[in-house]
Amino acid sequence: MSDDPLDRATSTPPPTLGEGCLSRYDPEAMDEETGTEFEEAAKLWDELHPEAEKPAP
Incomplete structure (x- = not known):
């Protein structure tokens, strides 16, 4: 499969x-x-929302 997005856009x-x-x-x-x-x-997500709460381990 091609990595070209236009090729994938025409697929089913x-x-x-x-x-x-x-x-x-x-x-x-x-x-x-x-x-x-x-x-x-x-x-x-972490880069864009550094202040977001982290889930507890």
């Missing part, structure tokens, strides 16, 4: 659940091919 989207404004992608059908890898999300 994953199945959805719900209808209308409640429509959302089916989380069970999502994988790294559909852009669900957010390995750096926690790090980015």
